[in-house]
Amino acid sequence: MPKEILLGDEAVALGAVQAGLSGAYSYPGTPASEIMEYLIRVSDGGRAFHAAWSVNEKTAFEEALGCSFSGKRAFVSFKHVGLNVAADPFMSAALTGTQGGFIVCSADDPGMHSSQNEQDSRFYAQFAQIPCFEPADHQEAYDMTREAYDLSERLGLPVMVRLTTRLSHSRAGVETRPARPQNPLHRGARECWTLLPSNARVRFKRVLEMQAELVGYAEASPFNRLTLNARDRRLGIIASGLGYNYVMENFPEEPSRPSILKISTYPLPEALIRRLVANVETVLVVEEGFPLIEKALRGMYGIPGKMIIGKLGGELPLQGELTPESVRAAVGLAPLERQSAEGFPLADRPPQLCVGCPHADTFKALKAALAGQPEAVIFSDIGCYTLGYFPPHNAVDSCVCMGASVGMAHGAAMAGLHPSVGVIGDSTFGHSGITALLSAAAADARMVLVILDNGTVAMTGTQPSFSTGRRLLDVVGGLGIPKEHIRVITPLPKFHEDNARVFREEIAHPGLSVIVAVRECLEEAKKKNKSGGAQ
Amino acid sequence: MSFLRKQDIILAGVGGQGILSMAFVIDSAALQDGLHVKQAEVHGMAQRGGAVTSHLRLSRERIWSDQIPRGEADLILSVEPLEALRYLDFLKPGGRVVTSSTPFVNIPDYPDQAGLVARIKALPGSVIVDSEALAKQAGSSRTQNTVMLGAAAKFLLPGEARLKDFVRVLFERRGEKILEANLRAFEAGKQAAA
Numbered sequence: 085m086p087k088e089i090l091l092g093d094e095a096v097a098l099g100a101v102q103a104g105l106s107g108a109y110s111y112p113g114t115p116a117s118e119i120m121e122y123l124i125r126v127s128d129g130g131r132a133f134h135a136a137w138s139v140n141e142k143t144a145f146e147e148a149l150g151c152s153f154s155g156k157r158a159f160v161s162f163k164h165v166g167l168n169v170a171a172d173p174f175m176s177a178a179l180t181g182t183q184g185g186f187i188v189c190s191a192d193d194p195g196m197h198s199s200q201n202e203q204d205s206r207f208y209a210q211f212a213q214i215p216c217f218e219p220a221d222h223q224e225a226y227d228m229t230r231e232a233y234d235l236s237e238r239l240g241l242p243v244m245v246r247l248t249t250r251l252s253h254s255r256a257g258v259e260t261r262p263a264r265p266q267n268p269l270h271r272g273a274r275e276c277w278t279l280l281p282s283n284a285r286v287r288f289k290r291v292l293e294m295q296a297e298l299v300g301y302a303e304a305s306p307f308n309r310l311t312l313n314a315r316d317r318r319l320g321i322i323a324s325g326l327g328y329n330y331v332m333e334n335f336p337e338e339p340s341r342p343s344i345l346k347i348s349t350y351p352l353p354e355a356l357i358r359r360l361v362a363n364v365e366t367v368l369v370v371e372e373g374f375p376l377i378e379k380a381l382r383g384m385y386g387i388p389g390k391m392i393i394g395k396l397g398g399e400l401p402l403q404g405e406l407t408p409e410s411v412r413a414a415v416g417l418a419p420l421e422r423q424s425a426e427g428f429p430l431a432d433r434p435p436q437l438c439v440g441c442p443h444a445d446t447f448k449a450l451k452a453a454l455a456g457q458p459e460a461v462i463f464s465d466i467g468c469y470t471l472g473y474f475p476p477h478n479a480v481d482s483c484v485c486m487g488a489s490v491g492m493a494h495g496a497a498m499a500g501l502h503p504s505v506g507v508i509g510d511s512t513f514g515h516s517g518i519t520a521l522l523s524a525a526a527a528d529a530r531m532v533l534v535i536l537d538n539g540t541v542a543m544t545g546t547q548p549s550f551s552t553g554r555r556l557l558d559v560v561g562g563l564g565i566p567k568e569h570i571r572v573i574t575p576l577p578k579f580h581e582d583n584a585r586v587f588r589e590e591i592a593h594p595g596l597s598v599i600v601a602v603r604e605c606l607e608e609a610k611k612k613n614k615s616g617g618a619q
Numbered sequence: 620m621s622f623l624r625k626q627d628i629i630l631a632g633v634g635g636q637g638i639l640s641m642a643f644v645i646d647s648a649a650l651q652d653g654l655h656v657k658q659a660e661v662h663g664m665a666q667r668g669g670a671v672t673s674h675l676r677l678s679r680e681r682i683w684s685d686q687i688p689r690g691e692a693d694l695i696l697s698v699e700p701l702e703a704l705r706y707l708d709f710l711k712p713g714g715r716v717v718t719s720s721t722p723f724v725n726i727p728d729y730p731d732q733a734g735l736v737a738r739i740k741a742l743p744g745s746v747i748v749d750s751e752a753l754a755k756q757a758g759s760s761r762t763q764n765t766v767m768l769g770a771a772a773k774f775l776l777p778g779e780a781r782l783k784d785f786v787r788v789l790f791e792r793r794g795e796k797i798l799e800a801n802l803r804a805f806e807a808g809k810q811a812a813a
Binding site: 257 | 661
């Protein structure tokens, strides 16, 4: 069988392609971006299948849902917080069900390597009452994605594939199988897809009635494996996702291994859990993310006569990602001997804006304009420019979620805060800023919105932006903001004085102003003109 | 070193120094040698000038964890001296550090450089190479990562010839000049560590 070295993200993508994928959609976000980058790379310019970035995750989800409605196999991927944006169609897609197989791939970022929060997408699958696969390695990422398509079509439900950062961004060999052909067109039935209350009640009842079948699937799935150790009944481990790898890392030799139930599909395989619990005195639950399995086991009263340990018991940390060491401690093994740089001042090296980044020049001019006004607030947003929080810029007072800068600046202005400034990138503005700016324009809120138009989605690897250049200016103009208060600047050191003056003028204006700072991202320019050694 | 059954390597540096290129060369060479490979990477925010690592695990047997456990690493290979020390608690007793001596100073509290080099020199078996000077001699200051690959070559599980093959694969597409500079850089690193 052919073996390819793939990122976990790419293993899912290739699994989807070889399962007969017809349409895939996404919005960039770490650690999920590489899924769509791979899909676009192998889509042969759209001739093999359609793969495209969308303006945001909700749109991506709906585009994929339309593909599924058509009878074709559809795919949508995003980072965990992207599922918040897509939560509206996500929850209702469980009711419409699917025509062509539909996979929702959500990549969680425990430890917040590149995120504003920690979430566990398994709870969303549980919330919508749809099946979820959680691969532990690259081969499973590929195999489960293929299986998830078959399951989705068999059940007529969307299926989630949950990834976490370490699998998304690790590479390993994957054995692939021959590709399945794509589905023919075969549209969905209107009574299933039109969620009027009379239809929706029927569809929701269907989802509820399927739950026992889903548990049965999990109990029979070869991806959920129970291995009992009849000689040693003291400890049993329930491990899911990467947690399973860390358990195995610490018990490489089979004879010393406690009983282990590997869980890779949800809803939980209840019969397998009961068998493990019956066989052991103490159950350790090792799962990446929130304690979903552990909570289900504990319930309110626990299991009489059994100890349940894990994140809720404090044996494993509730926050951050699991590590081989944290799992080692939880199973009661002594730490490995290791070297140490203790006593040496290991200064942190946080990420920072590139030298010469246009955002730095914008922040410098904005700060100059706001000098002497300590009450001024700069609401920022999601992107490289959030790094303006750090010295020497010290130019960011908030970062919450995609688009929040606009609504928060508006809300703070209405509360009486002045100057109230929002700072948002061009792609983030397209993603979630437009509607909030329409709201601010209708109110002529006393605020300044700075749109940093660097022409790309920089932080995640320079994916294309939908709302840049002329189109961005047309959109802003079309919202009904007076032309004289839509200003365009070029953030370069030589224009510093002029730019600071523009900021001062618009901050003094008693209504809404938008200042668009236009200069190409350095990374984007480098990509266009690639040469040199390091990459 | 082919008698080894497994090797765990921490690659370290600063975002933009070409850590992932080094990982590509080593894991491609290991695959050619029939080894199992897992390579954990850092993407996203940290790549903007922050501390960057890659955990590279090579083995004749199945590899479980994508992350190297603390105390398991055989080798820390770093393009930057402070970053070499940052991950010292991953190194097993008897493990080795191969690092550049060229500091990448983009933070205000960068430690005293002489003290830093002295701390690394005190580690038994450590190899310190002036990657900046060697890269410049090789024809491009951007080949420091390849200099360090050369410096570590004799300690790596995949053979040197294989490593060089994949330096070629990696840089061929960037044109003759860049390829030649990288091949010279590899040799220079190897000589410096000899």
